[in-house]
Amino acid sequence: MITRFAPSPTGPLHLGHACSAILAHDMARAAGGRFLLRFEDIDRQRCRPEWETAALDDLAWLGLRWDAPPLRQSSRLPAHRAALARLWDEGLLYPCTCTRRDIAEALAAPQETRPPRVPSGSPAPRPEAVQAAATGPDGPVYPGTCRTRPRPAHMPDDAHLRLDMGAALERIAGRPLSFTETGPGHAGTVTTTPAQYRRDIGDIVLARRDFGTSYHLAVTIDDAAQGITHVVRGEDLFTSTRVHVLLQVILGLPVPDYHHHRLIRDEQGRRLAKRDDARALSRYRDDGATPEDIRRMAGLDLG
Ligand code: GLU
Numbered sequence: 001m002i003t004r005f006a007p008s009p010t011g012p013l014h015l016g017h018a019c020s021a022i023l024a025h026d027m028a029r030a031a032g033g034r035f036l037l038r039f040e041d042i043d044r045q046r047c048r049p050e051w052e053t054a055a056l057d058d059l060a061w062l063g064l065r066w067d068a069p070p071l072r073q074s075s076r077l078p079a080h081r082a083a084l085a086r087l088w089d090e091g092l093l094y095p096c097t098c099t100r101r102d103i104a105e106a107l108a109a110p111q112e113t114r115p116p117r118v119p120s121g122s123p124a125p126r127p128e129a130v131q132a133a134a135t136g137p138d139g140p141v142y143p144g145t146c147r148t149r150p151r152p153a154h155m156p157d158d159a160h161l162r163l164d165m166g167a168a169l170e171r172i173a174g175r176p177l178s179f180t181e182t183g184p185g186h187a188g189t190v191t192t193t194p195a196q197y198r199r200d201i202g203d204i205v206l207a208r209r210d211f212g213t214s215y216h217l218a219v220t221i222d223d224a225a226q227g228i229t230h231v232v233r234g235e236d237l238f239t240s241t242r243v244h245v246l247l248q249v250i251l252g253l254p255v256p257d258y259h260h261h262r263l264i265r266d267e268q269g270r271r272l273a274k275r276d277d278a279r280a281l282s283r284y285r286d287d288g289a290t291p292e293d294i295r296r297m298a299g300l301d302l303g
């Protein structure tokens, strides 16, 4: 078994991070496997080396040991671009120049939200037939505006690149899109149907113009490169996992097992905000908490 903890060094580690890291570490140790680290630093604007140092310090304080030097995701850009080039050559990507606002406007435009015109004389469509746009892992499902535009001969590096979901599903038709879940919420085999991919995920961005890659592509390729056999992450990434499984099948990568853990909630049952600095591990440390206290607060004291 090889597990990993893959924080983005954009701020301090919180209780939720501690939960992912400790679970992944303990699972690897219990199985006699390996526990690896990866810094997901593709967002060069928001990532800082001092947050990497602080994370290593927190993890060591928690008593975790990792079995190789941490991998920096930014060093993996050539591998990400090579995968994109492959997808481009197979006709599975297209450039998108839409802004968030363009997308919002397209989704609000009558021709996008109304069902097909009904012949005159038939009753008007009932209001509930007018569908609202589904929300995917990265926001509203893309309405497909740029999909039908003529595609340039070469993969551009000055536009977002989106996955043509319909074409991708056609290419892997008949292949199971499933993974094994070991977490508490959905334990068993989780399958996503082509209809769910079309409706709930759609043409996601695989390369952002400003990064040259994306979270979904980078995490998929780098988990495979690090030989990860069991991914441990928060339940908030469950829909993203469906995207990663699709990419694994398209790119011919192994599908690891997944363990989505519950999110840590405050006393009122609200989800802890990722950037709520009051919940930083370093604050608990400064207040005299022990690593055992953190395990208890992260809900991991029951063994
Ligand atoms: N880097 C992501 C984060 O810190 C999560 C890593 C993962 O995909 O599990 O939220």
Ligand code: ZN
Pocket: 095, 096, 097, 098, 145, 146, 147
């Ligand atoms: Zn577009």
